Amino acid sequence: MTMETPLAQVRGLGPAHEGAHHWWTERLTSVATFALFIWFLVSILRLPALDHRTVTEWLQNPLAAVPMLLLIVATFWHLKLGLQVVIDDYVHEEGGRFFSILLLNFATVTGAAFALFAVLKIALGGGAPHA
Amino acid sequence: MLVSILHRVTGVGLATLGALALVWWLMAAASGPEAYATFVHWATSWIGIVIGIGLSWAFFQHTLSGLRHFVMDIGAGFELSRNKLWASMTLVGSVLLTILFWLYILGVRA
Numbered sequence: 505m506t507m508e509t510p511l512a513q514v515r516g517l518g519p520a521h522e523g524a525h526h527w528w529t530e531r532l533t534s535v536a537t538f539a540l541f542i543w544f545l546v547s548i549l550r551l552p553a554l555d556h557r558t559v560t561e562w563l564q565n566p567l568a569a570v571p572m573l574l575l576i577v578a579t580f581w582h583l584k585l586g587l588q589v590v591i592d593d594y595v596h597e598e599g600g601r602f603f604s605i606l607l608l609n610f611a612t613v614t615g616a617a618f619a620l621f622a623v624l625k626i627a628l629g630g631g632a633p634h635a
Numbered sequence: 636m637l638v639s640i641l642h643r644v645t646g647v648g649l650a651t652l653g654a655l656a657l658v659w660w661l662m663a664a665a666s667g668p669e670a671y672a673t674f675v676h677w678a679t680s681w682i683g684i685v686i687g688i689g690l691s692w693a694f695f696q697h698t699l700s701g702l703r704h705f706v707m708d709i710g711a712g713f714e715l716s717r718n719k720l721w722a723s724m725t726l727v728g729s730v731l732l733t734i735l736f737w738l739y740i741l742g743v744r745a
Contacts, residue, residue: 531708534701541694549739556671559664579657583650590647619658622665 519592526585533582540575560626569627573620580616584608638722642700645693653690691736696729 506513516522547568551558562568591604656678663674677683703721706712712721 531705538698538701541698555675556664556668559671563664576657580654583646583654586646587650590643615654615658619661622658622661625665626661 519596520588526588530582530585530589533578533585536574536578537582540571540578543571544575563623563626564629566627569623572623576616576619576623580612580619584612587612638700638703638725641696641726642704645697645700648693649690649697652686653693656686656690688733688737692729692733695732695736696725699725699728699732 520526547562548554551562563572587608588605591601591608595601595604659674660678663670678687700722703712703725706721712718
């Protein structure tokens, strides 16, 4: 006879060992990614060209650089959560799962860091490297 | 069933190839005209365009089936016929949006 409720007994038994927070954050980041990608596609398609000068001048505008930084954060956060579900579903062996989650975290943080740094370098670079 | 697994497949494609392309594009722009020219060279090659079309379709398919998930999250659209209809509509919609997207690019850039 246990004093635990049925819910308490099964809580955390799924492949991820946790639950609602991941689900909720995935929804939040998907709304953010959706809105920011509509902005991104409209902005990109409205640029007269996609050459180096046009793109860097566009990203020097704070009204482009800041949404772009937000897009990178939301997108990499969302894709990390999504790929984690795939790993939870298909990688069951303890060591393999640990390694996959480790790799996923390193890869997404590294990718996001490169993307964020690139936008900041363009935005804060003062427009010098056009010569 | 097909739309459900496509959501996952397109998500994995966007999260890997798509994310790499985004990082490459931004890093190339930050590195200077030469690095950017290398990116443009690859992006406008036939393999770059094939990947670009694939990524744009994956983006539209993942977005539309994602919106469908939101409708189902609020508990709507579970009747069999309506559920099947909207699942099919994400397939039709993603192909249409991909065609429109590339027609616009070709029309404006041509």
